Amino acid sequence: MKLCEGRIAIVTGAGRGLGKAHALMLAKHGAKVVVNDLGSSADGIGQDTTPAEAVVAEIRAAGGEAVADASNVANWEGAKSLIDTAVSHFGGLDILVNNAGILRDRMLINMTEQEWDSVTTVHLKGTFAPTHHAANYWRQQTKDGKKVDARVINTSSHSGLFCNIGQANYAAAKAGIASFSLVAARELQRYGVTVNAIAPRATTRMTEGLGQWTPEQLERRDPEWIAALVTWLASSQSSAVSGRVFEAWGFGYSVAESWQHGPLTEASKNPETLGPEITRIVGEARKNAGIDRDTWMDI
Template identity: 55%
Template sequence: MSGLVEGRVVVVTGAGRGIGRAHALAFAAEGARVVVNDVGAARDGSAGGDAPADLVAAEIRALGGKAVVNTDDVADWAGAARLVSTAVEEFGALDVLVANAGFLRDRMLVNLAEDEWDAVIRVHLKGHFAPLRHAAEYWRTEAKAGRTRAARVVMTSSGAGLLGSVGQGNYSAAKAGILGLTTVAAAELGRYGVTVNAIAPAARTRMTEGTFDMAAPEGAFDAMAPENVSPLVVWLGSAESAGVTGRVFEVDGGRVVLADGWRHGPARDKGARWEPGELGPVVAELLASGENPEPVYGA
């Protein structure tokens, strides 16, 4: 290993399983000290009754790395504050926040219950914002004290956030919100030495079982292994990634794609207020001259 993040202090949320676990192990392998956060919930967010964060931290330590466990709910305001405090108290600093925790409660919109909407929005969107908010406060304080850190945030969106996904209205909305939060945080926190980027990964995990459940043939490259996602996240968490901020990367297998977000397209300006009856031909002309949208997953 190259020691790309040697000595850096990294918090990974939802690090007990899947992609989060892969991130935690990858950071530790490159020399980082890792706070392994996971509440041990089931795939749908219900109580899981186990302690996967302990297993991952033990795995890191067995390999000669440094790790501590935090089991706070990252969507709880006080819990998110304790998560940041754990890094500072145990390792003396915080350099990288990887926001990854989440779960699914998939339904078609006509069947989606209020609690299923609220739970998914809470864990993904608030669960990204709350740790970010407390980490940002720490980094601002450090900067004002003359100790500006090469701080990094990596948010976790999804192809569902970029393009939408049938049967996942709650998840798609939350993941799209994370993209908006990423761009705002990048613009606001740069003055404190912080870069903020997002990934939209695809891998075989509990959340995608049944979708990416095909194991690779023996000896072949496993394109859906969660470990494929982590190298980019480790690089984004390194000092080497300075200057890369407010960007979104799709990552799966051996593929890294820079995602293009919403941008201004074709326009027509009358210079005065339009009449409703005038706008049919105008909209038709705009659509004809613009790019067709990418299809929604599952449509």
């Protein structure tokens, strides 16, 4: 039996890059897939159904089941329509992979309001809205006495976790997705739903031109390395794993450890006395983690 045999999945932003890899891998392992993609450019401009339709054709040619969907996941009704498509076309929903995203990089002193709003809306609302509607579907299933074994897999980023310069909008949204995933995991466990997130490193149209890669680095940045983890997280085998953020690429998978309580000092209502003790605890605290990791190859 295949890893996701008979399970019904939605993948947003599945027309290209990571989303496409997720959709193909899920279908390969037996899932029926709703391939959602607006078909916009990497900065969110335009709309084209061709990429999603091409992925559906590829899945069907390999003997799988898939349907294309062009709903805007950052739109409340669009997100609801996406969930309804899975239920009406395949008869249910077991897996939601929130992957849709855009980039509009700019140093914050030059960033426009529209560049901030567009990126945070697509990433944050585009994760929240489908999850909200999916969660309500699963909640109703449990109320109807049906067993739910569902998965939400969100897409955070190393930029969100470790703060990349020039991406204040993107990093803020991706950090928000990581925190959202932990909260959602706690709230939805009662309905039989696990929620996890990934922070992937892969070569896609959003990362092309950002570095000079060796052949080995290019291979280790193949989206299939990440899609394999997503497919396992989407399976019934992962039922004990929830509320985690995974760093993922071809050099390995790691559990990203969230904010931790650090050194402590006594509080005071007199700010004039704070200096020595605040200086002490800052000195004792671990430094913030950087975008690169010493034990992995530098990207």
